[in-house]
Amino acid sequence: MSKKLKVGLVGVGNISGVHMPAWLSMEDVEVAAICDIRPEQMEKYPDLPHFEDFKDMLDKTDMDVLDICLPTPFHVDYACMAMEKGIHVITEKPISLKKEDVARAFDTAKKNNVNFMVAQCLRWWPEYEMVRHYYESGEYGKLLSAHMWRLGNIPKWSWDNWMQDEKRSGFIPYDLHIHDLDFMVYAFGAPKDCQLRRARRPDQDYLTADYDFGDFFISCESAWYKGGYPFQSGFRFQFENALVTNEKGEGFKVYLGDGTVCKPLDNTAGIVDAVGVPSSNAYANEIRYFADCVKAGIMQDKVKPEQLETVIDILNRF
Ligand SMILES: NC(=O)c1ccc[n+]([C@@H]2O[C@H](COP(=O)([O-])OP(=O)(O)OC[C@H]3O[C@@H](n4cnc5c(N)ncnc54)[C@H](O)[C@@H]3O)[C@@H](O)[C@H]2O)c1
Known part of the structure; x- marks a missing residue:
């Protein structure tokens, strides 16, 4: 993929404050649109197309990648909606509080031949x-x-x-x-x-x-x-x-x-x-890694479903 990677981001809250600068600093990336139900959250990016409704953004934006920075309960539902349209998805952690969502997300990715990755940032720290x-x-x-x-x-x-x-x-x-x-x-x-x-x-x-x-x-x-x-x-x-x-x-x-x-x-x-939020560049590293996988047409293998399931199994014992 030699053309610019078109990226949409949904959830312009706290953690988007480190994702957005990473995407915007990448010369081979174009941020195609951002979405938040609170329009004021998007005011700091006046030059980008804004959407207040996620399905509207999905329908009207040409995207290669969706970056999900939403509250946890939305991660897998929104990821699956995008992947069903052939869009690669990177989502913030945790993938979900429910173990069954891991297979749901990775199965949807496989079915649609797209990349899916959970941004477990310490792996790039x-x-x-x-x-x-x-x-x-x-x-x-x-x-x-x-x-x-x-x-x-x-x-x-x-x-x-x-x-x-x-x-x-x-x-x-x-x-x-x-x-x-x-x-x-x-x-x-x-x-x-x-x-x-x-x-x-x-x-x-x-x-x-x-x-x-x-x-x-x-x-x-x-x-x-x-x-x-x-x-x-x-x-x-x-x-x-x-x-x-x-x-x-x-x-x-x-x-x-x-x-x-x-x-x-x-x-x-x-x-x-x-x-x-750390001063090291782990978030930029993870985003670069994901973008490179998409551009190379390979599936990310750094964050594996069985690892995510093991983590959820343990966390659910607390
Ligand atoms: N990796 C990290 O170090 C790290 C740090 C902080 C947060 N996170 C994760 O990032 C995710 C987001 O956390 P946050 O702290 O940014 O939360 P936040 O509440 O600051 O931001 C969420 C944003 O999503 C928007 N939103 C809510 N529902 C929406 C919808 N249906 N459509 C569009 N926009 C919607 C809200 O208006 C808000 O701006 C969480 O899952 C959290 O665990 C990760």
């Missing part, structure tokens, strides 16, 4: 890619243990307050913990066992999880606290010959046994803004 590389290469010996965390406040900015409705958002398991669990399943496979604890109220949610991978274990914390706790995410991976860390204010570091401390990535790893 340089710091997390480095951990996976150290694990696979054995550069620092075997992995022994890890601790991962993702802590913030209950979101108050979402449209119709949908994030504070557990039936629609799935609360902390599906908002924040899914990122760390998805990375684990992607990098290390399904855990053999897990122990889960959760402290939930309508206005706050906290969980801890211990995942047993046989040779190593990973403990996790995820929180939507009630007050103004500053967002932070990070990790410590304990390998036999190095401690690999990504911590607020410190960035990505490798501590070696002889006391040497290395900073293998030249970026501001671990730094996030007020709503938890």
Whole structure:
């Protein structure tokens, strides 16, 4: 495909604020239209065609790709509507709170010979890619243990307050913990066992999880606290010959046994803004990857349905 890729985006809310700049910065892409039921959300893109109704956009826009940045309950229904028209779809995480939606989406993609991908962004995050590389290469010996965390406040900015409705958002398991669990399943496979604890109220949610991978274990914390706790995410991976860390204010570091401390990535790893959007380019990387698959006429194989199903199975135990 040598012509420009025509992209439509639906849901011009919080996360579209990192998707749109990524699409707009790509020279081989034309953003063909955007859609949101709140017209004021689209005012910051005055030069693009605006739609307030998704089916209207689908009927009237020539699109190769649809990017779905909608609240979670709409992801699979809207993806299937587009795929039935031969449009490739990238959707934000989580794919759904329901396991059966994974097969529904991937089956529809297969039937219509289009790409479907869930934007599980940690898979493109340089710091997390480095951990996976150290694990696979054995550069620092075997992995022994890890601790991962993702802590913030209950979101108050979402449209119709949908994030504070557990039936629609799935609360902390599906908002924040899914990122760390998805990375684990992607990098290390399904855990053999897990122990889960959760402290939930309508206005706050906290969980801890211990995942047993046989040779190593990973403990996790995820929180939507009630007050103004500053967002932070990070990790410590304990390998036999190095401690690999990504911590607020410190960035990505490798501590070696002889006391040497290395900073293998030249970026501001671990730094996030007020709503938890990172300064690294993971979102642009995932969007570039998807666009390249579509342009090359190949099916993405980075985010597999069985991995998404494993994650939903575990999250539904909380
Ligand atoms: N990968 C990440 O790091 C990350 C971060 C934040 C959010 N997300 C995911 O992105 C998705 C969206 O979250 P958000 O925080 O942007 O939510 P949001 O509420 O800020 O934005 C959703 C937008 O969709 C619009 N909308 C609602 N119903 C619509 C419809 N039927 N047709 C067209 N527009 C409609 C709303 O007006 C709103 O502008 C969620 O699934 C969330 O889990 C991912």
